[in-house]
Amino acid sequence: MHFLPFSPQREMRGSITFKIVPSYRSQSMSCEIYVRAQFEYDPAKDDLIPCKEAGIRFRVGDIIQIISKDDHNWWQGKLENTKNGTAGVWHVIAMEKTKQEQQASCTWFGKKKKQYKDKYLAKHNAVFDQLDLVTYEEVVKLPSFKRKTLVCLVSAHGVGRRHIKNTLITKHPDRFAYPIPHTTRPPKKDEENGKNYYFVSHDQMMQDISNNDYLEYGSHEDAMYGTRLETIRQIHAQGMISILDVEPQALKILRTAEFAPYVVFIAAPTITPGMTEDDSLQRLQKESEMLQRTYAHYFDQTIINNEIDDTIRLLEEAVDLVSTTPQWVPVSWVY
Known part of the structure; x- marks a missing residue:
């Protein structure tokens, strides 16, 4: 209990009994709104939160159940995959610091957004990074179902995505196919x-x-x-499942109920101290890291391509798993 400095309890003697009176505010039904975070938040690094212990830490891709957003500055929720289900708060405005290069927009919860399909058709279009950028994506959990469009292989050039694509099609010709250009x-x-x-x-x-x-x-x-x-x-x-090796900008068109993609980012190999220094390898690593920072909120899975055979095996396992387990998908795929 916190008392103001000028509170009269300083002059009191004896005991004080506090009576707890229930609030007459009507209780709303349990909130069933879930979102996928598209930015990271760490209360320990937030100078605006008054009690860091009350904050909730989450990363890009985490599923959060929204408990309350009555306060426009502070929302309350809990991570969907936590065992104890502890709720916490986070500073909504802090997302502007986290996504300094993105124009944040909290326009979900049933609001329609204007589509700019023609803007995303070009492979290298700077407008892509300035339109329809949000900090949360409302999602819903569905029973297991078969994804239509793969495995969208997204990576820096030179990581080996085309080899991976061709190997999967060769091994599973009745399961995967590549659209003829x-x-x-x-x-x-x-x-x-x-x-x-x-x-x-x-x-x-x-x-x-x-x-x-x-x-x-x-x-x-x-x-x-x-x-x-x-x-x-x-x-x-x-x-069959369509395998695509696309530029990140194409994801804006693909991430719909019609194509239902499972997006996999193939990251550049890890550079270890024992490896021979190579400028091209360093550039590949930097490009891969840049793509991951910019588009991580679109990725369902990230695989580091240290060994090509392991990468292909992990892709095969991922497709099998996503077809047999419940999945979190954008709510726009359902409603």
């Missing part, structure tokens, strides 16, 4: 349309791009290449 270049000798590429005219591809029919596209040696969304849907129609 479209290109505007002329077919080479003995190339068959629809086998390794779909060959289309430049005008046709530009028209399809303007209609938002492409997940990704780019140009190389005066020709355009791209992944058409319809080729992914065709794989789903065959009851």
Whole structure:
């Protein structure tokens, strides 16, 4: 109990009995709102929290049950996977410090957000990092179900994601497939349309791009290449899982109920003291770390590619596990 300095109890003698009176405020039903944190919070590093012991620490990807958000500055909740279920508070405004380069927006809880699909079609679009960035994602727990779109392999260039993709398809041809890309270049000798590429005219591809029919596209040696969304849907129609090795920007389109992706980040190998110093390896490590910091809130799993065989085995186990256990998915996939 805390008393103000000028409280008259300083002049009192004897005993004081306090009577606890129940609040007449109506009690709301148990809150069933869960969110996935998209930033980290540590009360020990928050100078604004008056009692650090009352805070709750969480990391990117943690599932939090919201108990109360009556105070616009301080929310109360508990981590879903904790055994004791201890609740705590965190400073909502502190997220602005944590995500200094992101424009935070708490517009979930039933509010529709304007979609900017055309902004995410380009492979390298700076606008991607400035739109629809939120600090929490409302989620719901569903029974086990088969993810449609893989394993989205996201990594820095040179980590080995294409080799991993090709190995999975070769080992499990009846389970995984890769969407055949479209290109505007002329077919080479003995190339068959629809086998390794779909060959289309430049005008046709530009028209399809303007209609938002492409997940990704780019140009190389005066020709355009791209992944058409319809080729992914065709794989789903065959009851198979589509494996994609995409740029992070494409996740904005893929993370919907239609594609239901399981997003895996393939991180660069760990640099150990005994390894020969290599500038390219150092650059790969830095690029990998940058991607992880920027897009970690989209990843369902992160695998460090120290040994290629171990990485493939972990991917196979992850796909099996996610198909047989309950899953937390964005609430927009359900409602």
